[in-house]
Amino acid sequence: MQQQTMVVAIDGPAGSGKSSVSKAVARRLGFGILDTGAAYRALAWSVLDAGLDPEDAGAVIAHLPAFALDLGTDNTGAIVHVGRVDVTAAIREPRISAVVSAIARVPEVRRELIARFRVIAADAPQAGIVIEGRDITTVVAPDAPVRILLTADEEVRIARRTAELVGSSADGAGEQLRRRDRADAQVVDFMTAAEGVTTVDSTHLDFEQTVDAVIDVIDALGGRGFRAGGASDQNAAEAPTEQGAAR
Numbered sequence: 001m002q003q004q005t006m007v008v009a010i011d012g013p014a015g016s017g018k019s020s021v022s023k024a025v026a027r028r029l030g031f032g033i034l035d036t037g038a039a040y041r042a043l044a045w046s047v048l049d050a051g052l053d054p055e056d057a058g059a060v061i062a063h064l065p066a067f068a069l070d071l072g073t074d075n076t077g078a079i080v081h082v083g084r085v086d087v088t089a090a091i092r093e094p095r096i097s098a099v100v101s102a103i104a105r106v107p108e109v110r111r112e113l114i115a116r117f118r119v120i121a122a123d124a125p126q127a128g129i130v131i132e133g134r135d136i137t138t139v140v141a142p143d144a145p146v147r148i149l150l151t152a153d154e155e156v157r158i159a160r161r162t163a164e165l166v167g168s169s170a171d172g173a174g175e176q177l178r179r180r181d182r183a184d185a186q187v188v189d190f191m192t193a194a195e196g197v198t199t200v201d202s203t204h205l206d207f208e209q210t211v212d213a214v215i216d217v218i219d220a221l222g223g224r225g226f227r228a229g230g231a232s233d234q235n236a237a238e239a240p241t242e243q244g245a246a247r
């Protein structure tokens with residue numbers, strides 16, 4: 001990862017608020033965003049679109065060279081294209097959530113997408129970028145100056161995710177989220193903070209409070225100073241290890 005681009009790395013389970021909170025944080029700081037989950041989802045979409053079986057790792061790997069991903073970093077709502085098709089909305093459909101973990105567990109897929117993430121982050125036009133996913137703090141950008149694990153209790157995450165869905169797509173959303181977390185956790189540990197990673201628990205925080213808690217961590221680590229001049233103008237304070245957890 002080129003360090004000219006200030007990186008804020010955020011990991012967490014499904015429904016913890018990674019993409020919505022990251023976007024709001026990025027908007028406040030004038031940073032870009034990189035939603036890595038959107039890339040895995042776009043690959044799942046592309047595999048289905050090509051009529052391939054997402055459980056067939058060999059077929060998925062063979063499909064990678066043809067996978068023309070264009071992942072925007074604009075913090076007002078990153079657009080996702082596969083080739084010329086805008087898949088921004090389609091990749092959120094339950095049929096994609098149902099198969100994405102099978103694709104994301106293939107090591108060759110992870111290697112390829114991580115390489116693409118590094119290029120996108122390094123080429124981002126903004127001074128900084130918030131990269132969010134499952135393995136950002138540990139694998140994609142372990143040297144990022146700001147690394148955060150965003151968590152919330154499972155019932156709260158399910159309630160937030162279900163509230164977004166309408167009608168029949170809400171049915172079974174909780175069970176699907178649980179199943180996906182279980183499958184994903186076999187590949188990377190995103191439930192416990194790695195060394196040097198600050199936990200923000202949003203269980204008892206509303207959306208704005210969560211955004212504030214993340215910004216507080218960034219400020220405590222001197223991350224905001226990168227905004228103006230490309231280098232931190234604050235002394236990196238000792239990072240808090242827990243933020244935002246109401247007690």
Ligand SMILES: Nc1ncnc2c1ncn2[C@@H]1O[C@H](COP(=O)(O)OP(=O)(O)O)[C@@H](O)[C@H]1O
Pocket residue numbers: 012013014015016017018019020021160161164202205206207208210
């Ligand atoms: N602290 C919070 N309080 C209430 N709702 C939240 C909070 N954080 C996120 N949300 C909402 O929860 C839903 C899931 O968030 P999302 O950003 O999609 O999570 P993730 O990207 O981790 O799966 C969204 O509707 C979002 O607006």
Ligand SMILES: Nc1ccn([C@@H]2O[C@H](COP(=O)(O)OP(=O)(O)O)[C@@H](O)[C@H]2O)c(=O)n1
Pocket residue numbers: 013014015016018019036037038040041100101102104105132133134135136180184
């Ligand atoms: N860094 C990442 C990000 C996502 N993923 C995979 O991509 C899927 C979709 O990620 P997402 O972040 O869009 O999921 P939500 O948390 O938004 O529900 C996850 O369920 C993982 O299987 C991953 O393996 N590694």
